[in-house]
Amino acid sequence: MRTDRAKAPGQQPPLTQEALVGAALLVLERDGLDALSMRRVAAELGVQAPSLYWHVRNKEQLLDLLADALVADAVPPPREGGWREQLRAYCHLHRRHLLGKRDAARVVAGRFNLGPSLLVILEDQLDRLREAGFPAAEAALTSYLLGNYVAGFVLQEQSPLSAAEAVGQATRTEVVNAARDHLQQLPADRFPNLVALAAELSEPDMEDRFAFGLERILDGLATLLEPAPGTR
Amino acid sequence: MRTDRAKAPGQQPPLTQEALVGAALLVLERDGLDALSMRRVAAELGVQAPSLYWHVRNKEQLLDLLADALVADAVPPPREGGWREQLRAYCHLHRRHLLGKRDAARVVAGRFNLGPSLLVILEDQLDRLREAGFPAAEAALTSYLLGNYVAGFVLQEQSPLSAAEAVGQATRTEVVNAARDHLQQLPADRFPNLVALAAELSEPDMEDRFAFGLERILDGLATLLEPAPGTR
DNA sequence: ACCTGAACACCGTTCAAGT
DNA sequence: ACCTGAACACCGTTCAAGT
Numbered sequence: 001m002r003t004d005r006a007k008a009p010g011q012q013p014p015l016t017q018e019a020l021v022g023a024a025l026l027v028l029e030r031d032g033l034d035a036l037s038m039r040r041v042a043a044e045l046g047v048q049a050p051s052l053y054w055h056v057r058n059k060e061q062l063l064d065l066l067a068d069a070l071v072a073d074a075v076p077p078p079r080e081g082g083w084r085e086q087l088r089a090y091c092h093l094h095r096r097h098l099l100g101k102r103d104a105a106r107v108v109a110g111r112f113n114l115g116p117s118l119l120v121i122l123e124d125q126l127d128r129l130r131e132a133g134f135p136a137a138e139a140a141l142t143s144y145l146l147g148n149y150v151a152g153f154v155l156q157e158q159s160p161l162s163a164a165e166a167v168g169q170a171t172r173t174e175v176v177n178a179a180r181d182h183l184q185q186l187p188a189d190r191f192p193n194l195v196a197l198a199a200e201l202s203e204p205d206m207e208d209r210f211a212f213g214l215e216r217i218l219d220g221l222a223t224l225l226e227p228a229p230g231t232r
Numbered sequence: 233m234r235t236d237r238a239k240a241p242g243q244q245p246p247l248t249q250e251a252l253v254g255a256a257l258l259v260l261e262r263d264g265l266d267a268l269s270m271r272r273v274a275a276e277l278g279v280q281a282p283s284l285y286w287h288v289r290n291k292e293q294l295l296d297l298l299a300d301a302l303v304a305d306a307v308p309p310p311r312e313g314g315w316r317e318q319l320r321a322y323c324h325l326h327r328r329h330l331l332g333k334r335d336a337a338r339v340v341a342g343r344f345n346l347g348p349s350l351l352v353i354l355e356d357q358l359d360r361l362r363e364a365g366f367p368a369a370e371a372a373l374t375s376y377l378l379g380n381y382v383a384g385f386v387l388q389e390q391s392p393l394s395a396a397e398a399v400g401q402a403t404r405t406e407v408v409n410a411a412r413d414h415l416q417q418l419p420a421d422r423f424p425n426l427v428a429l430a431a432e433l434s435e436p437d438m439e440d441r442f443a444f445g446l447e448r449i450l451d452g453l454a455t456l457l458e459p460a461p462g463t464r
Numbered sequence: 465a466c467c468t469g470a471a472c473a474c475c476g477t478t479c480a481a482g483t
Numbered sequence: 484a485c486c487t488g489a490a491c492a493c494c495g496t497t498c499a500a501g502t
């Protein structure tokens with residue numbers, strides 16, 4: 001085997017943080033997060049693993065940098081329409097963006113690092129929110145809420161449904177069917193709702209689920225911004 | 233060293249899935265998720281690592297079981313007050329419950345396995361939602377939304393703020409202060425909102441953030457259930 | 465300043481072999 | 484049926500040593 005070295009033909013590009021992140025992006029996309037090791041990133045650069053530690057404190061820091069790189073090429077929606085339309089577009093784009101990159105949500109979710117790319121997005125979002133009339137504190141809270149919602153949702157969405165699927169021993173629809181059957185065969189006296197809603201619960205139309213949650217949040221933000229007539 | 237064996241004085245309790253899960257819970261609470269290895273769980277049971285594979289397909293399956301065990305002792309809120317109060321209480325309890333167990337959100341979030349304990353909670357939630365007048369499909373979507381929100385939120389909340397904190401080289405307030413300073417020193421012409429909102433963005437009053445998002449969601453569900461007067 | 469070799473202390477998982 | 488020993492193919496990280 002011995003594929004460790006001589007893999008990258010030209011290793012003239014100097015080893016920098018950006019080079020590490022580029023290699024990490026490549027490994028992530030090609031091999032997935034579980035296979036993303038320091039050794040493999042190093043091999044991608046034609047270098048030994050310990051060399052990376054000169055440019056990066058540890059793997060966690062590399063993952064922080066990777067997370068920021070994953071949102072670097074996100075494209076904000078056009079600045080037209082009301083704040084609702086803009087936030088909706090923002091979230092749908094963000095979801096699509098994460099879904100387009102392998103294991104992206106697993107890297108991004110639960111990682112609070114204010115990298116340069118994220119700062120640009122955050123600034124843009126806050127600006128739109130302020131312009132829409134959101135007070136400062138509420139704008140910050142809203143931005144956090146939306147980012148959290150999208151990342152958390154896609155995390156679920158990108159995760160294997162079960163250990164069986166993760167290991168490739170069952171396809172996604174097999175798992176879904178098994179789940180529905182399982183729910184339907186529960187004792188109807190103890191779990192009437194699960195039995196009745198077996199299909200809705202097990203068949204994950206993620207598009208619908210995402211839109212549902214997002215519209216609830218947008219509605220909630222609307223009543224915050226424009227309280228219902230007669231409330232004040 | 234050799235602490236592998238003879239650690240558990242009585243290994244008479246037969247090796248079962250429940251025993252594995254119990255040991256895994258113990259290791260998780262004591263050593264954290266990063267230290268939760270098959271070998272360590274086995275050691276906890278006075279047994280060799282390969283033995284576990286007789287009772288469990290692989291580590292993923294053990295984590296699935298662990299995730300369900302983590303919500304097994306969740307206590308649903310009292311069944312009094314309107315649906316809003318009940319859902320609010322549900323989510324706050326769920327958050328507190330996850331926060332109370334080390335790395336719990338990291339195990340639970342992004343893992344969709346319908347274990348027995350989760351089924352009980354789901355049934356109870358659906359029942360309350362149906363009783364409150366939610367149509368079947370909306371009840372299922374709402375339950376998913378809330379579960380996703382809480383798990384995703386706590387995942388962020390329980391995660392280290394940066395690689396520095398993870399490695400114990402900086403305290404949480406040090407990281408927060410550094411983040412605030414970083415935001416404040418950004419060029420004010422390009423990042424006016426980040427500079428202005430530096431404090432709000434970097435000082436994470438997680439209690440507030442959680443409540444804010446939750447109230448928005450509840451408001452959104454309210455307008456779904458009881459459309460604003462004059463809308464129809 | 466930057467990279468390598470060798471090593472340490474681990475991993476998850478398989479599989480023949482034991483009982 | 485259930486557990487062990489030994490092994491395979493890996494990990495992240497440190498550190499002296501090289502250039």
